Ligand SMILES: NC(=O)C1=CN([C@@H]2O[C@H](COP(=O)(O)OP(=O)(O)OC[C@H]3O[C@@H](n4cnc5c(N)ncnc54)[C@H](OP(=O)(O)O)[C@@H]3O)[C@@H](O)[C@H]2O)C=CC1
């Protein structure tokens with residue numbers, strides 16, 4: 001059996017980080033070698049205990065670069081899974097690539113310019129990097145159905161609904177969904193009337209090819225998205241609901257395994273399925 005893939009989790013104490021600790025600990029071909037988080041409340045705590053499983057003898061640290069440096073010493077080249085914050089993710093990914101550690105990025109909020117820059121950096125370093133706005137298979141299927149529907153409908157709007165701890169809006173998933181629809185080579189929602197907004201922003205934000213995205217933030221939500229197509233006399237609604245963050249784990253584990261085979265940056269779960 002080949003040596004297990006060494007994995008560092010950045011944002012390990014967060015909602016997603018704790019799920020990833022559990023998933024990695026249960027995967028026989030992966031081994032947790034580092035757990036990084038900036039939140040001082042969790043420093044020094046055992047990653048396994050924090051995630052509600054057995055102790056893993058991996059304490060939470062706030063030192064990303066020394067942890068990357070330590071992982072480089074492992075027999076197998078490592079992977080950094082990042083579920084942190086839009087403000088830090090670009091720097092984290094550059095650091096990992098500089099150390100030869102392959103990033104699997106779930107954190108959203110990177111600008112398209114930042115993604116382009118990271119793609120060039122990963123390419124020059126011949127290092128695999130995966131940026132995945134949504135790790136759930138349900139969202140990939142929703143997006144595929146939306147692309148099929150877009151061949152028949154000219155009018156579409158996206159509503160994304162999330163918990164109110166989410167830092168970025170719109171969601172990375174909504175941005176990617178709009179980008180995929182825009183790649184179909186048409187401009188949506190031809191104007192029917194001259195619109196005015198009595199309350200600024202009430203018609204949502206404009207993404208590529210005239211697609212509007214509306215963001216809802218409420219306690220009680222986890223992550224939800226609707227893509228609504230309209231035509232005279234009919235509405236076609238696609239909806240995905242997350243009820244547990246465990247739904248992302250098969251995608252995260254797949255990405256960790258796939259990124260070790262890449263030499264460049266790849267964006268989107270659908271590209272590695
Ligand atoms: N791609 C996907 O499928 C999914 C993506 N996400 C995305 O993942 C990200 C994290 O989500 P979630 O787990 O819910 O968020 P949480 O706030 O629960 O967790 C993030 C953790 O990372 C810490 N952190 C923030 N910045 C840094 C940094 N620069 N270095 C190290 N640690 C840091 C936070 O500390 P502190 O508490 O001090 O801020 C916190 O402990 C978000 O961008 C979210 O949109 C979420 C779900 C699925």
Ligand SMILES: O=C(O)C1=N[C@H](C(=O)O)C[C@H](O)C1
Nearest residue numbers: 108133134166171172173223
């Ligand atoms: O913050 C979240 O929770 C989520 N973020 C991702 C996004 O911005 O699309 C993925 C999922 O929607 C959950």
